[in-house]
Amino acid sequence: MLPVALRVYFENSVGRILEHPDGYAVVQYHAGTREIAYLQAFLRHVGQLLKLRGWYKILGDQRLMTPYTEEESQWITDYWLSYENQAREIYGAVMMATDAWAQLPDSYRLQDAQAGAMTYRLFDNEAAALDWLHQRL
Structure with a gap:
């Protein structure tokens, strides 16, 4: 199968946002620490897309990402994932680093979770993440 051409929508020090022709956003986080203003801009661009x-x-794709700080997590929950900010429910297939994935209890690995307007599931590989994502509505 030929690789799919992804179009870069936005990029900053936090990561890269790509448009997939199958109708979803690919959100790739870069390694390293972040400034909250850059994370906020990054996630606002995801919402805009x-x-x-x-x-x-x-x-x-959070495989290279440094875990969110408490301040980042709070902003994501209070603002970005709020139902008022999102036009509809969002589905997110989240790929984690293998070492972080291995530390999760089975109950976290095998079920959908809810955070504000987002229903998501965690994965350790892209094929499984894409399979779950393609099954959503």
Whole structure:
């Protein structure tokens, strides 16, 4: 199968946002620490892309990402994932680093979770993440 051409929508020091022709955003986080203003800009662009295209799915690649700080987590929950900020429910397939994945209890690995307007599931590989994402509505 030929590789799919992804279009870069936005990039900053936090990561890269790509448009997948199958109708979802690919959100790739870079390694290293982040400034919260850059994370906020990054995630606002994710929301803008979803609204612009009428999409509701995200493939999140957090395999290189440094864990969120408490301040980042709070902003994501209070603002970015709020139902008021999102036009509809979002589905996110999130790929984690293998070492972080291995530390999770089975109950976290095998079920959907809810955070504000997002239903998501954690994965350790792209094939499984894409399979779950393609099954969403």
